[in-house]
Amino acid sequence: MTDETVDPLTARLAADLDDGFTELVRLHSGAVRGYLFRVTGCAATADDLGQDTFLRAYVALQHYSPGRRSQLRPRSWLLAIAANVWRNHVRSSARRPVHAAEINDACGGWAEPGPGPEERAMAVDDRGRLVAALSRLPDRNRSAVVLRFVVGMSNSEVAEVQDCPVGTVKAQVSRGLTCLRGLLQDETGRPREAAG
Template sequence: MAIEATDVLLAALADDLDPGFADLVHTYEGVLFAAAMRASGNAAEAEELAAESFLRAYVALRGYERWRILALRPQSWLLTIMLNTWRNSVRSASRRPPQTLVAGVADEPAAGQSVEQQVTASETRRELTGLMWRLPDDQRVAVALRHVVGLPVAEVATLMHIPEGTAKSHTCRGLRALRGMYASRYR
């Protein structure tokens, strides 16, 4: 989202919380759901996690003064809320067997791709998403934030509450493990 559009969104949020918040949800629901999907691994849980995150954001915004709303970086702020909510739910839940992986947010087919290319790309995305569940949590979250959501490494580090070098390391190790798992399927 462009800086100007973010400024307009934050101004609307600061001016009138309810309609401004509806715009915030509309703008970031796809990103938040995609990150929640990668964190939780289950579409139903991801929907609950995204909804809970938006609820917590709304409650927080009700207590914010105008200057604080205008200073927000909404995508990072919402992702931080989602990750903290997810961590809390994981921490409080007993160990349970891995959930069945359901594909995340559907990607738009690239213009000019043949049907065969679209199907192949879709199958590859599904397969890589499934392989991500074999990664340790820290690597999976780092890879998802960096390469699915598209955040810079510094922001990944901030959201995960780790040093930037550690975020790079988690991302690099996660990608290396994914490449290895993917390649081993076709040997």
């Protein structure tokens, strides 16, 4: 990394950990929480795991030299920590299905203002189905799909977060999308279009 391409955030982290960390949380808490919300299906769990993610990040940064802090790729690094926190949570807790009430609560604020209440109701319903279908995907595929299409990371960034080759990510995303399509089909066998 040359002086001309120094990231202001990582420069701040290198110069003053506490000040830089405050900015790191401000800039990336939405992406971390969004990822955790979509893989867990529960806002309260996402908040708890998000706090754990940033706590682990701060502890790790305390042991990094200023030079190492200046070389971080903050978003990928934080999402890798969040993915590990989530996997640990899944391993340590008894898996339980996402309840319909949680999906309805979680999706209540997702409707974009639109032309009218009918369109908004349909969008909330479609998004609820999508959240429910996402919760039924295998963990690795769910994580890859959420990182790729919800967080908006490239395949190489997802590979970095999941610590696997890009080809593996492409396969996980492909399998996840195929599974989602199957889950979103209605009882007549016609594909149901998901809200954007």
